[in-house]
Amino acid sequence: xxxxxxxxxxxxxxxxxxxxxxxxxxxxxxxxxxxxxxxxxxxxxxxxxxxxxxxxxxxxxxxxxxxxxxxxxxxxxxxxxxxxxxxxxxxxxxxxxxxxxxxxxxxxxx
Amino acid sequence: xxxxxxxxxxxxxxxxxxxxxxxxxxxxxxxxxxxxxxxxxxxxxxxxxxxxxxxxxxxxxxxxxxxxxxxxxxxxxxxxxxxxxxxxxxxxxxxxxxxxxxxxxxxxxxxxxxxxxxxxxxxxxxxxxxxxxxxxxxxxxxxxxxxxxxxxxxxxxxxxxxxxxxxxxxxxxxxxxxxxxxxxxxxxxxxxxxxxxxxxxxxxxxxxxxxxxxxxxxxxxxxxxxxxxxxxxxxxxxxxxxxxxxxxxxxxxxxxxxxxxxxxxxxxxxxxxxxxxxxxxxxxxxxxxxxxxxxxxxxxxxxxxxxxxxxxxxxxxxxxxxxxxxxxxxxxx
Numbered sequence: 001x002x003x004x005x006x007x008x009x010x011x012x013x014x015x016x017x018x019x020x021x022x023x024x025x026x027x028x029x030x031x032x033x034x035x036x037x038x039x040x041x042x043x044x045x046x047x048x049x050x051x052x053x054x055x056x057x058x059x060x061x062x063x064x065x066x067x068x069x070x071x072x073x074x075x076x077x078x079x080x081x082x083x084x085x086x087x088x089x090x091x092x093x094x095x096x097x098x099x100x101x102x103x104x105x106x107x108x109x110x
Numbered sequence: 111x112x113x114x115x116x117x118x119x120x121x122x123x124x125x126x127x128x129x130x131x132x133x134x135x136x137x138x139x140x141x142x143x144x145x146x147x148x149x150x151x152x153x154x155x156x157x158x159x160x161x162x163x164x165x166x167x168x169x170x171x172x173x174x175x176x177x178x179x180x181x182x183x184x185x186x187x188x189x190x191x192x193x194x195x196x197x198x199x200x201x202x203x204x205x206x207x208x209x210x211x212x213x214x215x216x217x218x219x220x221x222x223x224x225x226x227x228x229x230x231x232x233x234x235x236x237x238x239x240x241x242x243x244x245x246x247x248x249x250x251x252x253x254x255x256x257x258x259x260x261x262x263x264x265x266x267x268x269x270x271x272x273x274x275x276x277x278x279x280x281x282x283x284x285x286x287x288x289x290x291x292x293x294x295x296x297x298x299x300x301x302x303x304x305x306x307x308x309x310x311x312x313x314x315x316x317x318x319x320x321x322x323x324x325x326x327x328x329x330x331x332x333x334x335x336x337x338x339x340x341x342x343x344x345x346x347x348x349x350x351x352x353x354x355x356x357x358x359x360x361x362x363x364x365x366x367x368x369x370x371x372x373x374x375x376x377x378x379x380x381x382x383x384x385x386x387x388x389x390x391x392x393x394x395x396x397x398x399x400x401x402x403x404x405x406x407x408x409x410x411x412x413x414x415x416x417x418x419x420x421x422x423x424x425x426x427x428x429x430x431x432x433x434x435x436x437x438x439x440x441x442x443x
Contacts, residue, residue: 005218005219005220005221005284006215006216006217006218006282006284006285007216007217007218007220007221008113008213008216008217010113011113011117011118011121011213011216012197012213012216012217012221012225014118014121015121015124015125015196015197015200015213016193016194016197018121018122018125018126019125019129019192019193019194019196019197020189020190020193022125022126022129022193022196023188023189023190023192023193023196023350024189026192026346026349026350026353027188027189027346027347027349027350029169029346030168030169030170030173030345030346030349031169031170031171031172031173031345031346032173032346033172033173034172034173034174034175034345035172035174036175040172040174041174041175041176041177042176042177043176043177043178043241043242043243043342044242044244044336044341044342045242045243045244046336050242050243051243053178053241056241056242056243056246057238057246058246058247058249058250062250063250063253064253064254065250065254065418066250066251066254066258066418066419066421066422067254067257067422069418069419069422070419070422070423070426070427071422071426
């Protein structure tokens with residue numbers, strides 16, 4: 001058996017609080033001021049007018065775009081199997097139970 | 111596990127000491143990286159201390175709060191990012207510093223792999239909180255990159271722990287102190303050596319992804335999305351992200367040294383005691399320098415940026431395949 005991993009969350013929280021205090025101290029040494037309400041606070045979009053705040057975010061179905069693009073062959077097959085018809089899901093369920101039973105039977109014979 | 115008073119004292123002193131060490135060395139190595147990269151491109155480049163000058167400049171520039179940003183989260187992200195990065199240093203063994211890992215016995219390699227995720231996640235959250243379209247695209251890409259390189263990184267960690275467990279059953283093989291004091295190169299056969307080389311190669315490719323450097327810097331991609339999650343960050347907030355990045359360079363480089371090059375120089379030249387520790391520490395700094403040059407500077411100069419879909423293909427397809435092959439070789443070798 002592989003040696004078990006271990007960690008102590010309490011001491012991590014303790015050092016994290018110390019590190020937070022240090023980081024906060026470093027930040028407090030910096031310039032606090034800025035010109036509120038000027039062009040300085042406008043969102044940068046390469047000179048274009050930024051869209052409304054509600055439309056600035058990546059939509060949920062696009063969050064994993066890189067993954068979907070790379071693994072589109074895999075996802076395409078999976079989506080084809082997900083017809084939304086309950087009968088199809090029951091067929092999959094029964095077929096997989098039958099396959100599992102066959103495997104267990106063969107393994108039992110060996 | 112009981113927390114002793116010695117551990118608490120060590121944690122306080124260690125956090126303060128290692129944070130200064132990590133920041134100083136990180137900025138210095140960033141300076142070396144920029145200087146050497148410049149010379150590779152036949153440029154003079156900035157002075158080695160340029161990152162120190164950059165940080166001091168960031169601290170005196172305006173810290174702009176963009177309109178419609180979620181201010182408290184936007185401001186908290188750089189602080190949490192740097193703090194979480196500093197905590198990683200306490201679990202790492204630094205050659206020549208015999209009291210490291212300071213939190214040895216309170217966390218291991220698996221914890222370290224997870225802790226390295228926190229700074230990247232916090233940057234993503236800060237980017238989303240800034241309400242910038244560029245930052246949200248950068249955050250999305252950073253998340254995909256992170257998910258991509260975690261797979262081969264986990265394979266490398268498990269392969270090394272598995273081999274150590276086979277050689278030293280019953281020991282705490284996930285502990286960084288144990289891994290550092292038990293180099294694998296001399297304990298495996300020819301196939302094992304090939305396996306280790308493949309795992310090392312995988313980690314060399316994973317490292318630029320962890321540090322968001324070329325060719326895996328699509329999440330920042332300056333000319334395209336203007337530094338991604340950091341687009342709207344300026345002044346002291348950006349300065350903290352910069353410091354966290356410097357510390358991460360040290361942490362990731364030290365992790366590679368602990369896994370693959372955990373050798374000290376003092377036994378070879380017959381020096382012991384405090385002088386031996388100094389020699390080992392200098393040797394460690396040299397190893398770290400070489401690791402940074404190999405994994406950050408060389409790829410940055412030699413290759414171009416990959417697209418996000420290519421990042422996933424590279425990590426999940428090629429690098430994970432190489433790491434699994436290394437795992438198989440190390441098991442049979």
